[in-house]
Amino acid sequence: MTHILFEKKGNVAVAAIDRPKALNALNSEVLEDLNTLLDGIEADSEIRVLILTGSGEKAFVAGADIGEMSALTKAEGEAFGKKGNDVFRRLETLPIPTVAAVNGYALGGGCELSMACDIRICSETAVFGQPETGLGITPGFGGTQRLSRLVGPGMAKQLIYSAKNIKADEALRIGLVNAVYPQEELMAQAEKLAETIARNAPIAVRACKRAINEGLELPMDEAIALEEKLFGSCFETEDQKEGMTAFLEKRRHEPYRDR
Ligand code: DAK
Numbered sequence: 001m002t003h004i005l006f007e008k009k010g011n012v013a014v015a016a017i018d019r020p021k022a023l024n025a026l027n028s029e030v031l032e033d034l035n036t037l038l039d040g041i042e043a044d045s046e047i048r049v050l051i052l053t054g055s056g057e058k059a060f061v062a063g064a065d066i067g068e069m070s071a072l073t074k075a076e077g078e079a080f081g082k083k084g085n086d087v088f089r090r091l092e093t094l095p096i097p098t099v100a101a102v103n104g105y106a107l108g109g110g111c112e113l114s115m116a117c118d119i120r121i122c123s124e125t126a127v128f129g130q131p132e133t134g135l136g137i138t139p140g141f142g143g144t145q146r147l148s149r150l151v152g153p154g155m156a157k158q159l160i161y162s163a164k165n166i167k168a169d170e171a172l173r174i175g176l177v178n179a180v181y182p183q184e185e186l187m188a189q190a191e192k193l194a195e196t197i198a199r200n201a202p203i204a205v206r207a208c209k210r211a212i213n214e215g216l217e218l219p220m221d222e223a224i225a226l227e228e229k230l231f232g233s234c235f236e237t238e239d240q241k242e243g244m245t246a247f248l249e250k251r252r253h254e255p256y257r258d259r
Contacts, residue, residue: 023062061110129165201239
């Protein structure tokens with residue numbers, strides 16, 4: 001991968017989009033690298049949580065690459081949109097939890113990339129926005145859909161129609177991010193959160209992700225039935241047996257083994 005820095009720390013993977021000359025903007029190469037990253041993560045059963053961030057201090061991702069997009073034809077625009085949407089959807093449905101550690105500008109495709117992650121935390125310097133209508137386009141990587149689901153249609157419409165950016169405190173207030181930290185603490189906090197998640201039973205955590213993501217798309221009766229099925233499947237795991245036995249024996253459970 002040319003534009004992604006990758007590091008594995010125990011069961012946690014940290015990936016940083018690294019294209020400093022364009023504030024980590026997403027061009028076709030970065031989208032291909034993201035796909036390669038997800039191939040590697042899916043193939044590595046040790047990885048239980050993925051943290052996604054931007055390299056440098058200024059930007060998470062400053063959007064899709066405007067230079068590359070500016071000359072697209074209608075057909076090429078659709079192909080570029082599909083490439084991005086496919087990889088963002090793949091990220092969103094990755095079996096393991098994902099945390100976006102937003103360390104600066106998260107505009108357009110950058111905001112959309114953070115919204116394809118399960119959890120967003122950010123630095124005090126973070127700036128979010130969907131500036132597309134100011135550029136003569138609509139959000140193209142799922143922004144109209146994911147922002148409405150995260151912050152509600154009224155707030156999403158205001159942000160998208162006005163193309164106005166918001167700072168970290170406002171992102172926290174509207175529920176776009178879960179927490180704001182000083183820049184120098186952001187990655188440590190992201191890793192702390194990821195390690196906390198990684199210590200819990202991985203099969204159960206993955207089942208929770210499926211239940212929430214897929215359940216939100218279903219009518220309540222079907223969503224509850226999905227939860228029941230996933231709950232039941234946990235009773236075939238060694239981690240459930242160890243977790244409950246340890247509780248009853250008043251001891252700490254052994255590290256979960258993903259079985
Ligand atoms: N694309 C390409 N280059 C970018 C960029 C971007 N999105 N953002 C920044 N850069 C480049 C700048 O051109 C500059 O390059 P040089 O001039 O040094 O060569 C370098 O990064 C540093 O940026 P600035 O000099 O502008 O830095 P400032 O601190 O002054 O400003 C800024 C930072 C983030 C406020 C500013 O760079 C900015 O406004 N950037 C653009 C933000 C933006 O509008 N992003 C949204 C892009 S639209 C679709 C698929 C996808 C999308 C839409 C449709 N389909 C095909 C369906 C998604 C659209 C978007 O994401």
